[in-house]
Amino acid sequence: MSEFQIPLRQIMLLQRTLDNGGTATCKLQRPEATVDAQIEIENDSTHHIIKVTLGPLCSSLSLPRALSTKCQSLRDFVQDLANGRADSGAQSEEALALMEAQVSVEEVLQTGQTAYVIATVNRLLPLGAVVTNDQGDVCVAVTGISKEHLAAAVRAKLQLGPSDLGAHA
Known part of the structure; x- marks a missing residue:
């Protein structure tokens, strides 16, 4: 069984949502299935406060706005949630x-x-x-x-x- 991945177009959507705040629906794909993650982002002067809902799962994350890899961190967080690795405190x-x-x-x-x-x-x-x-x-x-x-x-x-x-x- 392959894992859910976020396609490049959806990563670009995540980047825009991080920059502007708001909500987005992010599609995750694997060969035999597609799922939607609902993402809500609130921006303050120093952080992005992120809430991700994927079916019955809901998790949150806070990322520093100055972090250059914030989009990749969000991508990894959403993919971990979709693939059953809800505890993504330890980075791979x-x-x-x-x-x-x-x-x-x-x-x-x-x-x-x-x-x-x-x-x-x-x-x-x-x-x-x-x-x-x-x-x-x-x-x-x-x-x-x-x-x-x-x-x-x-x-x-x-x-x-x-x-x-x-x-x-």
């Missing part, structure tokens, strides 16, 4: 590796860009990153072996001009 090795990779990739971004770092199913390239601009257009999509390799791949693709991307993609 994978979650920590994703947060470290997120920080590494963010260091090479240009102004107006947002990175989404994910785990892939490829054991040889276990990390993936998608970088979007302010309009939500994909600027770069890469995979990597480690956080350093992923950040270097993002940096290399961002240094190519738009006309170069088609020739090297």
